[in-house]
Amino acid sequence: MGKFTMKKIAVIGGGIMGRGIAYAATVAGFQVHLHDLYPEALEKAKTYLETELRKSVHHGFIRPGEDEASLNRITFTTNMEEAAVEADLVIEAVLEKMEIKVDVFKKLDKICPSQTILATNTSTMSPTEIGAQTSRPERCIAMHFFNPVHKMKLIEIVRGLDTSDETFRIAKKAAEAMNKEVVEVNEFPGFVTSRMNCLIGNEAMNMLMEGVASAEDIDKAMKLGLNHPMGPLELADLVGLDTRLRNMEYLYQTLGEKYRPCPLLIKYVKAGRLGRKSGAGFYKYDKE
Ligand SMILES: NC(=O)c1ccc[n+]([C@@H]2O[C@H](COP(=O)([O-])OP(=O)(O)OC[C@H]3O[C@@H](n4cnc5c(N)ncnc54)[C@H](O)[C@@H]3O)[C@@H](O)[C@H]2O)c1
Structure with missing residues (x-):
């Protein structure tokens, strides 16, 4: 790919992040192939995309008609080969587990043409370790989108x-x-944002566990006192507490004691309180 001729983007994993990446890619005019193992996940992703695209027209972010055109540029498939075989760029957004990511990258390496770039949306993990399992480590990279x-x-x-x-x-x-801004980061666990953000979130959870203040007041203090746009506990609920726990476990493993996951986070995940997506986390929600 001498000059920039990218047309097709495959997104692997249709959860919170995969559906969002599919949105950004289709609105930018790319042909998008969204793959998930489960038809129900693709159904949910499609409903989400229809709703968000409609809202975007309503708010004037995209022109009338662009919602339908954007939706028409996306195909939904449970077949990874179908999704990735002609892609110029693949963005993986499956669970934050190294063995699953490596397995996906090995499969993609076999499916995709040699020039295809394989990107991971990991929040914390090593693109070097993931890329090393392919025959094209020079074409592997992390593109960490935000939620x-x-x-x-x-x-x-x-x-x-x-x-x-x-x-x-x-x-x-x-x-x-x-339409995104970019920062260039050299690989280190958690990069810039997750390393910082996980630590703040974990400290907020420790404070809640120690009875320092209520969840509402911890979040309010961070928003009004420190000018954070969201409180750390409501942000963790948005991310998903299972995903946050996996992030913490990886950072604890790689960076040490400072990142030991808060016992309250572990307890909530064991109880199935996963944040917004399950209807309850540090706060209660209508189930998605
Ligand atoms: N949630 C966030 O706020 C956030 C932000 C930035 C980055 N991330 C990262 O993005 C990635 C995805 O997180 P998420 O929050 O979207 O998770 P999620 O649980 O919402 O979605 C993951 C999806 O991957 C699918 N999946 C699992 N294994 C698969 C496989 N082998 N092949 C195809 N699909 C598979 C699942 O069915 C699920 O639909 C993680 O690496 C996470 O750390 C998450």
């Missing part, structure tokens, strides 16, 4: 040890085409 993708401006682009300059350049172009 909710249609509102959040940043993509942290993280270079693995062997990521080529060309791969970085193309990933950056794709990000900019999706």
Whole structure:
């Protein structure tokens, strides 16, 4: 890919992040193939995309008719090969578990043409370790989007040890085409944002557990006192407490004691209190 000719983007995993990345990519005019193992996840993703695209027209972010055109540019499939075989860029957004990501990347490496770039949306993990399991580590990179993708401006682009300059350049172009700002980060667990954010969230959970203040008051203090746009506990509920726990476990494993997951977080995940997606986390919600 000498000049930028990207047309097709495959997104692997149709959960909270995958559906959001599909939104950003289709609104940017890319052909999008969204893959998930489960038809129910794809159904949910489709409903979400229809709703968000309709809202975007209503709020004047996209022109009338662009909602339908954007939806028509997305195909939904449970067949990974079908999704990825012609993609110029694949963005993986499956669960934050190294063995699952590695398995997906090995499969993609077999399916995709040699020039296809394979990106992971991991929040914390090593693109070097994931890319090393493929025959194209120079074409592997992390593109870390933020939740909710249609509102959040940043993509942290993280270079693995062997990521080529060309791969970085193309990933950056794709990000900019999706109307995002980019920061370039050299790989280290948690990059810039997750490393910082997980620590703040964990401290808030420890304070709640110790009875320092209520969830509402911890969040209010951070918003009004420190100017955070969201409180750390409501943000954790938005991320998903299972996802946050996996992030913490990885950071604890790689960076040590400072990142030991708060016992309250572990307890909530064991109880199935996963945040917004399950209807309860630190707060209660209508179930998604
Ligand atoms: N939730 C956030 O706020 C957030 C923000 C930035 C990055 N991330 C990262 O994005 C990734 C996805 O997180 P999420 O919150 O969207 O999770 P999620 O649980 O909402 O979605 C994951 C999806 O992946 C699917 N899946 C699992 N294994 C698969 C496989 N082998 N092949 C295809 N699909 C598979 C699941 O069915 C599910 O629909 C994680 O790496 C996470 O750390 C999450």
